[in-house]
Amino acid sequence: QDYKWTKPPEWCPGCGHFGILQALLQVFAELDMDPSRTVLVSGIGCSSRLPHYVRTISAHTIHGRAIPFAIGLKLANPNLEVMVVGGDGDLFAIGGNHILGAGRRNVDFTVILMDNAVYGLTRGQAGPTLPLGLQPKALSKPNPQADLNPLLIALASGFTFIARSYSYDIKYTAKMIKEAILHKGSAIVQVFSPCVTYNNIMTREWYEKRVYKLDDDPTWDPVVHDEREDYEKKKRAIEKILEPDRFALGVLYKNELVPTFEERYSAMYDPNYLRLPPALQPVEKDGRSVVDFYKLMSDRLL
Numbered sequence: 602q603d604y605k606w607t608k609p610p611e612w613c614p615g616c617g618h619f620g621i622l623q624a625l626l627q628v629f630a631e632l633d634m635d636p637s638r639t640v641l642v643s644g645i646g647c648s649s650r651l652p653h654y655v656r657t658i659s660a661h662t663i664h665g666r667a668i669p670f671a672i673g674l675k676l677a678n679p680n681l682e683v684m685v686v687g688g689d690g691d692l693f694a695i696g697g698n699h700i701l702g703a704g705r706r707n708v709d710f711t712v713i714l715m716d717n718a719v720y721g722l723t724r725g726q727a728g729p730t731l732p733l734g735l736q737p738k739a740l741s742k743p744n745p746q747a748d749l750n751p752l753l754i755a756l757a758s759g760f761t762f763i764a765r766s767y768s769y770d771i772k773y774t775a776k777m778i779k780e781a782i783l784h785k786g787s788a789i790v791q792v793f794s795p796c797v798t799y800n801n802i803m804t805r806e807w808y809e810k811r812v813y814k815l816d817d818d819p820t821w822d823p824v825v826h827d828e829r830e831d832y833e834k835k836k837r838a839i840e841k842i843l844e845p846d847r848f849a850l851g852v853l854y855k856n857e858l859v860p861t862f863e864e865r866y867s868a869m870y871d872p873n874y875l876r877l878p879p880a881l882q883p884v885e886k887d888g889r890s891v892v893d894f895y896k897l898m899s900d901r902l903l
């Protein structure tokens with residue numbers, strides 16, 4: 602099964618995003634993903650073009666809103682494999698609030714953050730992950746705002762799988778994306794993906810001086826095997842996430858003991874939800890809606 606779309610990507614030569622696309626295509630082939638049940642959702646940005654280059658169902662939505670769109674799809678039909686791809690600006694500036702909601706629910710979906718610390722599509726303005734004081738070439742003065750730490754926010758919000766990779770290492774990026782897809786719960790992979798056109802500071806050389814792999818440490822085990830371990834595992838993950846001027850690549854935290862939103866919903870409200878989710882229910886009969894909207898609304902309001 603070839604998932605590659607014939608259309609060539611509209612990215613600058615050398616852009617880090619090519620590596621993420623390549624990794625994603627490899628993972629889809631390896632997992633033999635069903636293109637009719639796999640959905641790639643994006644917002645706006647250079648990275649958000651990615652769904653156009655993969656043969657699956659896709660939705661290129663509006664700026665910052667890929668996550669609520671994706672969660673709506675997943676909850677309407679939990680049988681779908683739903684993934685969000687987006688940049689640091691789209692997912693953590695304009696769309697930042699949706700990360701918080703996603704983590705609290707722990708919906709079983711995957712977010713791939715294609716992080717280059719700038720707004721490439723609109724010519725290189727400072728993104729939310731650009732460190733304070735840096736001045737990539739599109740800025741007339743050094744960045745006066747501090748950067749945020751996306752993985753710390755994701756962990757604090759309740760994401761149950763947190764990983765990091767670097768896009769020029771396609772093999773490792775594929776490994777992280779694969780683990781994220783297979784994880785049960787909300788997963789995020791931050792992939793450092795250099796913008797070769799506008800971020801002339803955080804370049805290949807800049808990252809390669811700073812990244813290292815957690816896999817090289819045989820004692821590193823990010824998995825919560827028992828709820829009592831959760832506090833310690835989170836503490837160790839936070840320590841790695843906050844490490845100054847060094848970037849640990851690999852799985853930082855993983856906990857499959859937390860129930861997903863889909864599991865909570867079926868346990869608390871509707872035991873038939875997973876078997877007969879809204880997307881599989883009939884909405885009309887003989888041209889008339891089968892839904893009693895008056896009853897639906899009063900049930901919700903009471």
Ligand code: SF4
Nearest residue numbers: 613616647721796797
């Ligand atoms: Fe990639 Fe930057 Fe070019 Fe956008 S502007 S395609 S992020 S190199």
Ligand code: MG
Nearest residue numbers: 688689717719
């Ligand atoms: Mg960006």
